[in-house]
Amino acid sequence: MTLIAALLAAACGRTTAPTGTAPTAATGGDPAGTAKAGLDAGEHKAVILATTTSTQDSGLLDVLIPAFEQQTGYTVKPIAVGTGEALKLGEQGNADVLLVHAPASEQEFMQSGAGTNRTLVMHNDFVLVGPQSDPAHVQEQQTTSAALERIATGAAPFFSRGDDSGTHKKELALWAATGTDKPQGSWYRETGTGMGPTLRVASEKRGYTLTDRATYLAQRDTLDLRILLEGDPALLNIYHAIQVNPARFPKVNGQGARAWIDFLVAPRTQRTIGEFGRAELGQPLFVPDAGKAEATVAP
Missing domain, CATH: 3.40.190.10 (Periplasmic binding protein-like II)
Structure with a gap:
């Protein structure tokens, strides 16, 4: 059992x-x-x-x-x-x-x-994290919506928890704010797992993901990811x-x-x-x- x-x-x-x-x-x-x-x-x-x-x-x-x-x-x-x-x-x-x-x-x-x-x-709060090279230029954006649009436009790998968690619900709401209910395409991948495993997959595959700050900070020494966007009021996590x-x-x-x-x-x-x-x-x-x-x- x-x-x-x-x-x-x-x-x-x-x-x-x-x-x-x-x-x-x-x-x-x-x-x-x-x-x-x-x-x-x-x-x-x-x-x-x-x-x-x-x-x-x-x-x-x-x-x-x-x-x-x-x-x-x-x-x-x-x-x-x-x-x-x-x-x-x-x-x-x-x-x-x-x-x-x-x-x-x-x-x-x-x-x-x-x-x-x-x-x-x-x-x-939530933060957008991604590879050190930041191929989608997320760090240059001022808002989460703009950052997600850059990821989608460039078809950069994005890893969603896909598990109906609070983080997943927030992610979908952020995509909806860009006019996209749920992204389509091979670049958008659902892990179906918790935050820790999703961060590890994103790190291994050099992709982006939305994470709560606490889990990222607790595991950052084991990840090849960095915070690329933070501080947007839309990223509040209560x-x-x-x-x-x-x-x-x-x-x-x-x-x-x-x-x-x-x-x-x-x-x-x-x-x-x-x-x-x-x-x-x-x-x-x-x-x-x-x-x-x-x-x-x-x-």
Whole structure:
């Protein structure tokens, strides 16, 4: 059985504590000593997190999950997939909480009633990367639309994730802004994989791709790619956490999901997010946004 299948089986068959309020510290009745702040004795401990590949490929989850588990006593079971797949898992009640980055699709998810407690967590931005030689002269362009038009006109190899992820959704929206719903031609290739593998393919094939900055920076030392276009407001990349609605899916771990979201927006965690990557890469990979209005967030 694959890891995802095993996690989904656990999600469908478990019993959770009543939902509706954030967990409180245990007050007793825990002879094994397992209850911690945020986890009552007898409460279901596993939290299934459906999240984007960028949070995993950048290494952010490797920092956040152990801290959350230590503070609360919950155990996080991450499923790193594209945002589209993460939202589907939520729509089916097969995850407790989501961490995703496709605002338009997230709004549809919320309107369907499958989600609740949608919370702004952080942002970074997308960048266009390509070969050192930059045959399409992307670096000379001022906007993403102009850069993509140069790539298409020159039939320069472009690698799309093609996986309905948040990055893929953003890429298609950027192509649409040029008047092209989806490029056609042998130069446009879909990998059907996450961001890390797509970057590696683009590097090996000397092509272009759209990537979130965090994943690129985390892997740039292994890639023969450089950032060619950045800073366009159209490249903003916003992340929200969304609790899968326990009123619709009674078996989800509502308290654990709420605890995860509360953890993400807590001041200490926000400071961790804001510093992540600075020591190793010379710049932070994400900008913390808890408490901000989404309209005020800018690249």
